[in-house]
Amino acid sequence: MILYFSGTGNSLYIAKKMAEKLNDRIVSIADLVNKGQHKISVKADESIGFVYPVIACAPPDIVTNFVKKVVFDGYDNNYLYSVYNCAGSPEYTSRIMKEAGEKAGLKICGFFDVLMPGNYITQKRHLPPEKVQEYLDHCDERIAQIVSDVEKQVCNYKKEKHSFLLSYGLHKLAVLEKTEKFIVDDTCVGCGKCADICSTQAITMQGKKPVREEKRCAFCLGCVNVCPTRALNVGNKTQGNPQYINPYYDGKARGVCQL
Ligand SMILES: Cc1cc2nc3c(=O)[nH]c(=O)nc-3n(C[C@H](O)[C@H](O)[C@H](O)COP(=O)(O)O)c2cc1C
Incomplete structure (x- = not known):
């Protein structure tokens, strides 16, 4: 089983590609949380993966909180793995994830990572469109490697070199952006x-x-990235910055990737 959370489709793309290759099923963490469901049945020999984006130097809070609470019915030391994807700064x-588990x-x-085009629209840095396809091609190769490691049930945790406290502070600070006003203008x-x-x-x-x-918002910024008229902003930091949605994503919460 692959449990995923995705804001703009990158994590869904990875989850779906992995599921196809592993002949596995994908389950949305957001759907389970919406239903208040934290108990999931698993088969004894089933591997369990978490696929998610990095949000401000950490997993999204919705994912961390889910992992802390989840109960796998039938769990018998099943192989568990984590696949984060990000624009290059995963920090801790x-x-x-390890500690939440x-x-x-x-x-x-x-523990596996995939480099993906960034969707952090409060930041000005952005990939030119021609680079997006280059990243996606590269990510397909990376997914193939991860699938092979998951099949071998590789255990590979290495302590990150970054300062835990600094990263923890950065996450808290960045997530404060979420509390900024949700602005919808006349357009x-x-x-x-x-x-x-x-x-x-x-x-x-x-x-x-x-x-x-705000309480339900995971700060994935899918909403700001998808708005066709740029009417929607969180605070004043997202205005005018380039948008990003995974090109294979259909833009629906229970979205599909048209691979
Ligand atoms: C609020 C926010 C914070 C982010 N913080 C980071 C970060 O700290 N490091 C990083 O490399 N990428 C960061 N990103 C970029 C995402 O991790 C990346 O684009 C990911 O592929 C998005 O996946 P998704 O399409 O499944 O939501 C951030 C994105 C958002 C929306």
């Missing part, structure tokens, strides 16, 4: 794409305008 992501009595032992056409992409159901359309419930 693997360590957080330990809190739930789970030994996550395979909003009420298309609802922001609500469609929001897997945590934090956005609802009210009177043809999106309204965000």
Whole structure:
């Protein structure tokens, strides 16, 4: 089983490609959290993977909190692994996942990373479009390597070199951005794409305008990245910065990748 969380489709792309090669099933962590479901049945010989983006130097809080609470019914020392993807600065992501697993009595032992185009739209740095395909081609090779390691049940945890405290502080600081005002300006056409992409159901359309419930927001920035008129911003940091959605993603919360 591959449990995934995705804001703009990169993690879903990876989860789907891995599932095809491993002949495995994919399950959305956001769907389970929305339903308040933390108990999942697993078969004794089934490997269990977590696929997710790095959000501010760490796994998304929704993923960490899920891992701390999850109960795998039928768990018998199943092989557990983690696959994060990011734009190049993971910091202490693997360590957080490892410790979250330990809190739930789970030994996550395979740790893998994939470099992906960045969707961190509060930042100005961005890949030119021609580079996006280059990254995706490279990521397919990386996924093939990870699949081969998962089949061999590789255990490879290595302590990150970064300062845990510095990274912890950076995560808390960056996640504060989430509390900034959710701004919807007059160019909003009420298309609802922001609500469609929001897997945590934090956005609802009210009177043809999106309204965000901050408590449910995972700060994946899918909403800002998908808005066709750039009407939607979180604070003033996202305005005018280039958007990114994985080109194979259909932009729906229970989205599919048209691979
Ligand atoms: C709020 C936010 C914070 C992010 N922080 C980081 C980071 O600290 N390091 C990094 O390399 N990428 C960071 N990213 C980029 C994502 O990890 C990357 O684009 C990922 O592939 C997105 O996956 P998704 O499409 O499944 O959401 C961040 C993205 C967002 C939205």
